[in-house]
Amino acid sequence: MTETALVLFSGGQDSATCLAWALHHYDHVETIGFAYRQRHAIELECRIPVRDALARIGGWRGTLGADHIVDLGSSLSAIGQTALTEDVLIAMNGDDLPNTFVPGRNLLFLTYAAAVAYRRGLKRIIGGMCETDFSGYPDCRDDTIKAMQLALNLGMNQRFVLETPLMWIDKAQTWAMALGLGGQPLIDAIIEETHTCYLGDRTTRHAWGYGCSTCPACELRANGWRKWQSTL
Amino acid sequence: MTETALVLFSGGQDSATCLAWALHHYDHVETIGFAYRQRHAIELECRIPVRDALARIGGWRGTLGADHIVDLGSSLSAIGQTALTEDVLIAMNGDDLPNTFVPGRNLLFLTYAAAVAYRRGLKRIIGGMCETDFSGYPDCRDDTIKAMQLALNLGMNQRFVLETPLMWIDKAQTWAMALGLGGQPLIDAIIEETHTCYLGDRTTRHAWGYGCSTCPACELRANGWRKWQSTL
Numbered sequence: 001m002t003e004t005a006l007v008l009f010s011g012g013q014d015s016a017t018c019l020a021w022a023l024h025h026y027d028h029v030e031t032i033g034f035a036y037r038q039r040h041a042i043e044l045e046c047r048i049p050v051r052d053a054l055a056r057i058g059g060w061r062g063t064l065g066a067d068h069i070v071d072l073g074s075s076l077s078a079i080g081q082t083a084l085t086e087d088v089l090i091a092m093n094g095d096d097l098p099n100t101f102v103p104g105r106n107l108l109f110l111t112y113a114a115a116v117a118y119r120r121g122l123k124r125i126i127g128g129m130c131e132t133d134f135s136g137y138p139d140c141r142d143d144t145i146k147a148m149q150l151a152l153n154l155g156m157n158q159r160f161v162l163e164t165p166l167m168w169i170d171k172a173q174t175w176a177m178a179l180g181l182g183g184q185p186l187i188d189a190i191i192e193e194t195h196t197c198y199l200g201d202r203t204t205r206h207a208w209g210y211g212c213s214t215c216p217a218c219e220l221r222a223n224g225w226r227k228w229q230s231t232l
Numbered sequence: 233m234t235e236t237a238l239v240l241f242s243g244g245q246d247s248a249t250c251l252a253w254a255l256h257h258y259d260h261v262e263t264i265g266f267a268y269r270q271r272h273a274i275e276l277e278c279r280i281p282v283r284d285a286l287a288r289i290g291g292w293r294g295t296l297g298a299d300h301i302v303d304l305g306s307s308l309s310a311i312g313q314t315a316l317t318e319d320v321l322i323a324m325n326g327d328d329l330p331n332t333f334v335p336g337r338n339l340l341f342l343t344y345a346a347a348v349a350y351r352r353g354l355k356r357i358i359g360g361m362c363e364t365d366f367s368g369y370p371d372c373r374d375d376t377i378k379a380m381q382l383a384l385n386l387g388m389n390q391r392f393v394l395e396t397p398l399m400w401i402d403k404a405q406t407w408a409m410a411l412g413l414g415g416q417p418l419i420d421a422i423i424e425e426t427h428t429c430y431l432g433d434r435t436t437r438h439a440w441g442y443g444c445s446t447c448p449a450c451e452l453r454a455n456g457w458r459k460w461q462s463t464l
Contacts, residue, residue: 068314073305075344082300082351103350103388107343111336112307118335119314139387147383154379155371156335 004028005062005124005163006117008109011046013209013221014128014166016054016194017174020181021165022126023060030065030122032113036076044069046195053189057182066120070112076102106139107148114152114160123161130166142167171224172231196221234259237294237356237395238349240341241265243278245441245453246360246398248286248426249406252413253397254358255292262297262354264345268308276301278427285421289414298352302344308334338371339380346384346392355393362398374399403456404463428453 005022009015009031022029033047047067055064080102106129113125129140138144142164149162166174178186190209195202197211197218204210208225211218237254241247241263254261265279279299287296312334338361345357361372370376374396381394398406410418422441427434429443429450436442440457443450 070307070310071305072307073303075302075304075307078302079344079347079351082348103347103390104343104384105347107383107387108340108347111339111343112311115311115335115337115340116314119311138389141386144383144387147379147386151339151376151379151383152336154373155339155376157370158335 002027003124004122005030005126006068006113006120006122007031008113008125008127009033009047009051009067010128011044011050011194012128012196013171013190013194014130014174016050016190017178017181018126018128018165019051019054020060020178020186022124023054023062023064024181026062026124028065028122029062030068030120032068032070032116034070034072034109034112036072037074046193050189050193053193054182054186057185057189059182068116068120070116072108072112076105076108104139106137107144110145110148110162111152114156114158117160118156118158123159124163125160126163126165128166129164130169132166132168132170170227171220172227175224175228176231235356236260236354237262237358238300238345238352238354239263240345240357240359241279241283241299242360243276243282243426244360244428245403245422245426246362246406248282248422249410249413250358250360250397251283251286252292252410252418254356255286255294255296256413258294258356260297260354261294262300262352264300264302264348266302266304266341266344268304269306278425282421282425285425286414286418289417289421291414300348300352302348304340304344308337308340336371338369339376342377342380342394343384346388346390349392350388350390355391356395357392358395358397360398361396362401364398364400364402402459403452404459407456407460408463 003026005026007015007019007022007029009019010033019031031051033044035044051064051067117125129145131141145162145164149160152160178190194209196209198215199212201212202210204212206213206222208222213222235258237258239251239254239261241251242265251263263283265276267276283296283299349357361377363373377394377396381392384392410422426441430447431444433444434442436444438445438454440454445454
């Protein structure tokens with residue numbers, strides 16, 4: 001039986017590693033991305049070169065199939081601007097989340113992905129959610145993903161499998177996983193082609209890739225790189 | 233404590249009855265609708281007159297608050313056009329669903345609704361899902377809704393309650409429920425202001441409201457009306 005998968009693929013380090021993981025494990029792999037007027041829209045532009053770079057590496061079990069972009073229009077930004085009531089403001093401050101936070105964003109992405117997987121006949125849905133680095137986001141938690149699998153399968157009368165290969169590893173281990181999956185060519189592709197920086201900096205090159213090096217996403221990536229390097 | 237609710241409100245008979253049900257039971261009720269380039273977009277236009285008509289009836293426990301429209305852009309129609317694989321075609325034919333079917337549409341609506349409810353501090357999310365008339369749609373089933381409550385609460389770290397007052401009743405009983413909630417004025421408002429017809433017919437008036445009377449939605453509404461009338 002042909003094993004098929006759909007990877008939630010933003011073009012960043014984590015989802016590139018997930019795509020490599022899927023190409024290593026399954027026969028036919030498609031990708032899905034979401035346009036939602038994000039600040040770092042440069043990430044969306046990086047998707048194609050990252051896909052191309054991974055395909056060039058070769059030696060995968062799987063072949064890389066179609067890429068799907070779902071345009072969410074203004075829906076996420078509109079919710080992000082929806083006025084907060086006083087009740088909620090208190091809860092939000094407790095959670096230390098930004099005011100434009102769209103709760104459950106990953107639930108939306110997973111539901112759209114399942115709809116595409118349904119129509120494309122794909123069995124596995126793979127995402128880079130991770131408890132280790134993003135424990136503040138409840139929609140990245142393992143319990144949430146497992147509850148979503150249940151809801152999606154009941155709601156679509158299917159047997160999808162949601163897989164999150166990065167759930168229990170940190171950023172250093174994500175680099176190590178990439179080396180194991182695709183060797184130095186995959187590490188090079190991730191450094192050169194994937195994007196992380198919140199500010200969209202694609203000009204300043206570091207050992208770990210491009211970025212401003214001071215935003216939270218760059219810090220996380222750089223720290224993971226240094227920790228990984230120290231273990232080699 | 234002020235009891236708050238958000239009603240998935242399309243402007244049709246079912247969601248108008250749900251809105252009346254929410255106004256009867258809770259103190260503060262807001263509504264949410266979705267623009268997704270639907271064929272019967274006239275339903276969206278009916279939403280405001282239906283809200284106004286229900287507010288005019290008066291005597292409710294609750295006050296009618298904000299209306300939220302989430303514009304899903306092209307996302308649903310794009311998924312509806314996504315090519316079907318052979319595997320899926322077989323499953324779809326088995327399910328007797330149209331080729332442009334967007335699986336899990338109600339899961340998306342519920343997730344968007346929960347995101348808005350989160351930001352507005354609303355506790356209960358009310359939808360007109362019903363197993364009785366739409367058993368072909370797995371995203372309307374009670375098991376699905378209960379699994380979604382679990383997934384949404386885990387994914388947003390909240391305690392939302394999803395309520396589906398029409399889950400176990402048929403269209404005749406929905407008319408009876410409306411009479412119980414708002415008397416003849418509510419029945420009149422539903423007849424005059426709500427929309428059902430798939431073809432968007434708003435000119436041909438029947439005892440049960442406007443519509444072509446032959447599309448599946450009109451048939452369902454007319455049959456429910458006749459069955460209800462026969463019990464009075």
